[in-house]
Amino acid sequence: MSLTAEEKKTLVSFADKIRMYSLYCMARPGQGHVGGALSISEIVAYLYGREMRYNPKDPKWKDRDILIMSKGHAGPALYSALAIKGFFPESWLNTLNKGGTDLPSHCDRNHTPGIDMCTGSLGQGLSIACGVAIGARLSGSEKRVYCMIGDGETDEGQNWEAALFAPAHGLDNLIGMTDVNRLQLDGFVKDVLDLGDLEAKWRAFGWDVVRANGHDMDAISGAFESSHEKNGRPKMILFDTVKAKGMPRLENQGNCHHATLTIDEVKEIYNGEVPAWLD
Numbered sequence: 001m002s003l004t005a006e007e008k009k010t011l012v013s014f015a016d017k018i019r020m021y022s023l024y025c026m027a028r029p030g031q032g033h034v035g036g037a038l039s040i041s042e043i044v045a046y047l048y049g050r051e052m053r054y055n056p057k058d059p060k061w062k063d064r065d066i067l068i069m070s071k072g073h074a075g076p077a078l079y080s081a082l083a084i085k086g087f088f089p090e091s092w093l094n095t096l097n098k099g100g101t102d103l104p105s106h107c108d109r110n111h112t113p114g115i116d117m118c119t120g121s122l123g124q125g126l127s128i129a130c131g132v133a134i135g136a137r138l139s140g141s142e143k144r145v146y147c148m149i150g151d152g153e154t155d156e157g158q159n160w161e162a163a164l165f166a167p168a169h170g171l172d173n174l175i176g177m178t179d180v181n182r183l184q185l186d187g188f189v190k191d192v193l194d195l196g197d198l199e200a201k202w203r204a205f206g207w208d209v210v211r212a213n214g215h216d217m218d219a220i221s222g223a224f225e226s227s228h229e230k231n232g233r234p235k236m237i238l239f240d241t242v243k244a245k246g247m248p249r250l251e252n253q254g255n256c257h258h259a260t261l262t263i264d265e266v267k268e269i270y271n272g273e274v275p276a277w278l279d
């Protein structure tokens, strides 16, 4: 079902808040993985605003949907959404990547309520997602398993083993998402190791593939709606995004993967508005 104007407004404002919180929580220590966190704000907002089943008061609820953030350096976007949804106090966002924190720069299931997998070593998430999806099916659970990978990460060979495995096992409870922001750590993916026609490749492996603008709520909604079909095939949504979206000096720049940034700079973007949790 398409989004009502009211639903869309709520989701867009959730995404804006995630982006703002992400920027402030990275500005607090003065640096962070800005690019890959900002490119997924709308997608994460949709996941936690409409798509996934979860309970912030019971993060390990057995029937919850699972999200594996394989591009684990995007932690700040996910932490912001989880804090807003009440998995932990928003004040934790002041502690990103500090000694002793429960919000390390890369996602860690042993520290953060709502995080389901330790990620950061790229290339592994989709294989883990296959295992979780098979496990869910074996236990008769209706849960869905979501896995977000980067386009640069897609250069990792292990993804292609998972690509082969999931259709062979009919994992239609597995929804892969690729953040196609075209940049990786030190340049454009096409210059580092070109992926060619990504859509054709996933399709050739036996996945249902849709492509959507990852900053447009209606497009995101349509892509997820189409991914619910129980037809024996895993789904891959290729989201076209802009790396570092919302931070003008870094947007779509080769140096935006990990960057320094200041509170004052972020304040300027938001005309002086700061979140209540910032200390």
Ligand SMILES: Cc1ncc(C[n+]2csc(CCOP(=O)(O)OP(=O)(O)O)c2C)c(N)n1
Pocket (backbone or CB within 6 Å): 035, 036, 037, 039, 071, 073, 120, 121, 122, 123, 149, 150, 151, 152, 153, 154, 179, 181, 183, 184, 185, 186, 243, 257
């Ligand atoms: C196995 C492994 N190799 C290298 C790295 C270093 N690394 C961290 S992020 C990154 C680039 C990721 O690019 P992409 O997947 O496109 O993510 P995004 O652009 O969304 O940040 C690399 C190479 C890593 N974390 N893990």
